[in-house]
Amino acid sequence: MxxxxxxxxxxxxxAVAGVSGAGVAxxxxxxxxxxxxxxxxxxxxxxxxxxxxxxxxxxxxxxxxxxxxxxxxxxxxxxxxxxxxxxxxxxxxxxxxxxxxxxxxxxxxxxxxxxxxxxxxxxxxxxxxxxxxxxxxxxxxxxxxxxxxxxxxxxxIDDYLLMTNFPVKSIADLEGRKIGAPGPAVNWLKGTGAVGVSGNLTTYYNEIKTGVYDGVIVFASAALPGKLHEVAPYITKVGFGAQxxxxxxxxxxxxxxxxxxxxxxxxxxxxxxxxxxxxxxxxxVSKFLEIMTSQGATVTEVDEGFRAQWAAGMDNVAKVWAEKLDDAGVNGSAVLKDYMDTMRAAGAQPVRNWDQE
Missing domain, CATH: 3.40.190.170 (Bacterial extracellular solute-binding protein, family 7)
Structure with a gap:
């Protein structure tokens, strides 16, 4: 450092002409x-x-x-x-x-x-x-x-959405689709049949427009400024959660x-x-979703069954992540438990208790 x-x-x-600077900050x-x-x-x-x-x-x-x-x-x-x-x-x-x-x-x-x-x-x-x-x-x-x-x-970060250039009515609709996601959020796609690709907000628009991605996992407060609804007009509120x-x-x-x-x-x-x-x-957030809808986007919110099916179909990526950190000398299991305990104590009701499996 x-x-x-x-x-x-x-x-x-x-100190000029006998004037002292003493005491002057x-x-x-x-x-x-x-x-x-x-x-x-x-x-x-x-x-x-x-x-x-x-x-x-x-x-x-x-x-x-x-x-x-x-x-x-x-x-x-x-x-x-x-x-x-x-x-x-x-x-x-x-x-x-x-x-x-x-x-x-x-x-x-x-x-x-x-x-x-x-x-x-x-x-x-x-x-x-x-x-x-x-x-x-x-x-x-x-x-x-x-x-x-x-x-x-x-x-x-506000509740993450799925934005695509095709409609999503079931998890099966994601089969074989290339979906961009930020860093670890690529793991959220495991079990869906989609192909997760790591990306970030600065490139999403062009990558969807040019066919690199069929959609992205993103949040409303960035989607509107990034004009993502122009290239991915199907907005699915899956309820991935705030981050x-x-x-x-x-x-x-x-x-x-x-x-x-x-x-x-x-x-x-x-x-x-x-x-x-x-x-x-x-x-x-609500305002931005309304603006995107007024500009041609279609917003759909999935039901609890869809959300539970998605969560249940995933590997327990939290456990895998925590155990890798444990092996590296960082107490990942303790971090995971601390976070989940903290959020449950604050009133959260997780769809899946990742630390308790």
């Missing part, structure tokens, strides 16, 4: 780069600009410390999945780190993507996943092993060298961002 506190002292020479301006692989059209990046940064600036008013921000989004500094490395190596001080696309380095953080059909409330998932980053030893250790300090601001995709993290060496007041400002801003982001998200 690199120690790279890039701060400039603004106040300098004050030095003002400090810090140059801070924040990175995200996705562009600002996606809500979690938009809130980095609209909520996180203003909240930090507001908290530091009158403290003598100001921040000059360099916002590097949409692949300008790091592509999707490269945010962790950019922050670890000191190219940026803070990143919206997509744990979803760093499954090897942030394996425990991906627990939600190996446990579909648990709960559809993204606000609930994000709140508890933020807490688990510090209370679960393996989650905390994963950040620290990569030279990062987790700040909070969990990116909760945790990452959050704000800082270079640990840099963070540890900050004044405690600045550290707290960053943590508080991350929490404010999570709250604002999810309020925005909750208000938009």
């Amino acid at each position: 690199k120690q790279f506190l890039r701060s400039g002292v603004v106040a300098a020479t004050l 030095l003002a400090e301006t810090m140059n801070v780069t924040i990175v995200a692989g996705h562009p600002p059209v996606f809500r979690w990046v938009k809130h980095a600009s609209q909520t996180f940064i203003p909240a930090v600036n507001k908290a530091l008013e009158g403290s003598g410390t100001t921040i000059e921000w360099s916002e590097q989004y949409g692949g300008s500094l790091a592509k999707v999945g490269e945010e962790l490395e950019a922050v670890e190596e000191g190219l940026a001080e803070i990143g919206l780190v997509s744990s979803l696309f760093d499954p090897a380095k942030l394996a425990p953080q991906n627990v939600t993507y190996f446990t579909p059909f648990v709960v559809s409330d993204s606000t609930l998932v994000s709140e508890w996943m933020d807490k688990l980053q510090s209370s679960n030893a393996d989650m905390k250790a994963a950040w620290e092993a990569n030279g990062l300090e987790y700040l909070g601001g969990a990116i909760g 945790y995709a990452g959050g704000f993290a800082a270079n640990k060496d840099w963070f540890d060298g900050l004044d405690p007041a600045v550290q707290q400002a960053l943590r508080d801003a991350a929490e404010a961002d999570r709250i604002a982001y999810h309020a925005d998200l909750d208000a938009s």
Whole structure:
């Protein structure tokens, strides 16, 4: 890890003509780069600009410390999945780190993507996943092993949908179809007959349009901005569940060298961002589905029998994932149990209790 506190002292020479600078506080301006692989059209990046940064600036008013921000989004500094490395190596001080696309380095953080059909409330998932980053030893250790300090601001993802260029009336309709999905979510297709292909939001539109995919597993709040309904107009609400995709993290060496007041400002801003982001998200999901419908999409919601059939037909990918982590020296089984116990205690009623089989 690199120690790279890039701060400039603004106040300098004050002793002029016998006037002493003693007792005068030095003002400090810090140059801070924040990175995200996705562009600002996606809500979690938009809130980095609209909520996180203003909240930090507001908290530091009158403290003598100001921040000059360099916002590097949409692949300008790091592509999707490269945010962790950019922050670890000191190219940026803070990143919206997509744990979803760093499954090897942030394996425990991906627990939600190996446990579909648990709960559809993204606000609930994000709140508890933020807490688990510090209370679960393996989650905390994963950040620290990569030279990062987790700040909070969990990116909760609304209930995942299936969007296709063909109608889905039964699971049999998926046989042989190529379906794009983010990272571990490819596992959700096991047992359906579909061919899962790992992908991400930045390429879905063109890949469906050109025939690489017949559809994608995606969420409404990103589907509309990405115009996916233009190429995949059949929207099936399967109820895969809300997910945790990452959050704000800082270079640990840099963070540890900050004044405690600045550290707290960053943590508080991350929490404010999570709250604002999810309020925005909750208000938009139904609206976005309505807009896509008005523009020609067809929305269908499956019944509980369909959902139960899909879940039952899957391998227990959560158990397989947890056991692989156990073998690698990470207590994956404990992470799985901790997450499932936490969500059940919070009121979730999983279609399948992955940890209890």
